Amino acid sequence: MSTKNRNQLTDNLLTLIKSLSSSEKRQFSLYVMRISANNDSKFLSLFKVLSAQKEYDEPAILKATKISKDQLSNVKAHLYNQILTSLRLNPSKRNIPLQLREQFDFAMILYRKGLYQQCLKLLDKLKGQAIAYEEKNIGYEILDLEKIIESQYITRSRNNRADMLIEQTNELTYLNNIASQLSNLALDMYNTFLKNGYARTDEEAQEVSNQFFKSLPDYEMEKLGFREKLWLYQAYLWYSFLTQDFVACYRYATRWVGLFEKNPHLVAVHPVFYIKGNHYVLEALFYLNRTGQFETALDRFEAIMSNEAIPDDDNIIVLSFLYIYSNKLNLRFMKAEFSGAEDLLETIHKKLNRYKDKIDEHHVMVLYYKIASYHFGAQEYKQCIFYLKKIINSKTSKIREDLMCFAHLLNLAAHYQAGMDYRLEALVRSTYNFLIKMNDLHEVQKAIIAFLRNLAHISPLEIKNEFKKLHANLSQFENHPFERRAFLYLDLLSWLESNIQDRPIAEIIAEKVKKKLSEGLR
Structure with a gap:
């Protein structure tokens, strides 16, 4: 076995053991002890030593067991398989x-x-x-x-059995083929979204549309079952996100959840899909800015997570954390509540640390961006910059491009608000170069860059007039089909209004929320 493979086996084994709960460790010990010959087995000795180690320590293993260095790789491989077998036999895992x-x-x-x-x-x-x-x-x-x-x-x-088997096979062949094509399409749309974010131009939107409908298979809706409809709604959901059609996003997310409500026995079979569907209902409502519906849906989502049909495993626990707490932050943005979130943020940090080995970096960075945005709204600019730096300095390629772009822009605004003018010129230059490199320099970004570039040459007496000009310039893009995506990440207009009126941004946003509610646009 190569050194690389040995190291990967060691990492996988240690990660698997660390993921075991106390009850799962007891289950494994009982599983092994059922065969008396295993009482002194080498793989059981290795399990006991590794369970007590915080980091892999090979010399300590060789000293504490009867395993030779030459035997260690084989014993680790055997232990890995035995743990999986034990988990498979665990009643709580038998889905x-x-x-x-x-x-x-x-x-x-x-x-x-x-x-x-x-x-x-x-x-x-x-x-x-x-x-x-x-x-x-x-x-x-x-x-x-x-x-x-x-x-x-x-x-x-019986005489017709062969005909019956042929008919059943043909039906399942059709459905499995449709499901395969629809799942490929959904994955392709999701991958495009993760890589590029929303369509940025008419050309990109048309390219996405061509890509989608070219791959969409012919189907008869009345022949589709639960699984095929689930993939169909997922595919349309991601297509709608890519083209920023959030009404359609809400429609397909609702249909997605509705499938489970019509087939409640499948919630326990596909809990991840059920949870994700509810999350995307919330995501769509957030982008549609429907505060009342969002708050009701979030309360319902939290109640759903306590449903006995939802299994209590690590995967579900992590997804529950990501979705519930991300949406709790979203609700604060929608209601302009930029104070009193200390306990919420502390919980997020604790859970991020607890689940750090189970959450991919993109989702961590999304949470960091939301936390940074909260601190920006609370006028805690240095803390905002602290979290934005984690995104900007990340070396991973897994962070969505548009998230990275707006992290740079918010970083500029935070430095300006913090009075850190001495760094603005260098930051403007690096942000400009980054956006050019990412091919993401559109009208909103151009306007902000041009404004910040001229800051050093603007008299303090003229600054409000310049803010007003920028506000007038950006207002025309607020409802633009592609430029409006900038306003999904940062409420630029409210930021400008706060500078024009010398008032906290939280007050400006709160007034807009109150006005919207008074007009009955919940």
Whole structure:
């Protein structure tokens, strides 16, 4: 085994062990101890040592166990597989797909033992469950095994059985093919969004549209089941996000969630999709600025997360944290509440630290941007800059381009507000070069860059007039189909108004929220 592979195995094993809860560790020990020969096994000794280590310490392992250096790689590989086997047998981890797969394995054993009638009886029951729980891939495998038995003329089955199996196979083939194409399309749209963010020009929007409809398969809506509709709504959701059609985003996110409400037995089977669907309902409402609906939906989302149908595993816990706390910050922006969030921010920091090995860097940076925006609204500019630096100085390529662009722009505004004028010229230059490099210098960015470039030459007596000019210039882009994306990240107009009126930005935003509510535009 190469050094690289050995290191990867070590990292994977240690990460897996650290992810185990106390009950899972007990389950593993009981699983191993059921076989008396394992009492003194080398992999169990390795497990005990690694469980106590905070960082991998090979000399300590060799000293505390009877494992030689030459044996260590094989013992680690064996331990890794044994832990996964134990988790598979853990009742709390035995979800529907795992149970169906296990039963199919049993059917295969019966077939190989020549117990064909027992095998067919189990397969028939299993096929109904697979279809009911939208596990159509294993449903196809079940049909394949049924056809193998039928083709051997073993069962002397009823005359129309072959026709029935062919019809069922054709139906599942069609649905599996449609699901595959729609899932590919949804993933392609999501990948495009993560890489580039929203479409920036008519040309980009048209390119996305061509890409989407070229890959969208022909389908008959009445033939689609839960799984196929789920992928269809996801694909349309990401297409709508890319083209900034947030009304359509809300429509498809609502349909996505509605699928689960019509099929509540599938919530426990696909909890991640159910959670994500609810999150995207909130995301769409945030961009539509529907504060009342958003707050109601957020309360509902928190209630959903306490539903017994939602499994209590690490993946769900991390997603719950990301979505609930990200939206709690969004609600504060919508209501212009830029004070009193100390406990909320402290909780976010604690959970980020706790789940740091389970959250990808892009989602961490999104949270940092929201935290920075909160501090900007609270006029805590140095703290705002602190979090923006984490984004700007990040070396990862996984951060969405538009997020990085607006982090640079907010950083400029924060430095100006903090009175750190001595750094503005260099920052303007570096931001300008960055935006040019990213091909993201559009009208809103150009106007801000030009304004900040001239700051050093503007008399303090004229500064308000310059703010007014910039405000008038930017106002024309607030509802522009592509330029408006700048206002999704930073309320530029409210920032300018706060400087023109010498008032805190939080007051300006709060007045706009109050006016909107008084007009009944909830």
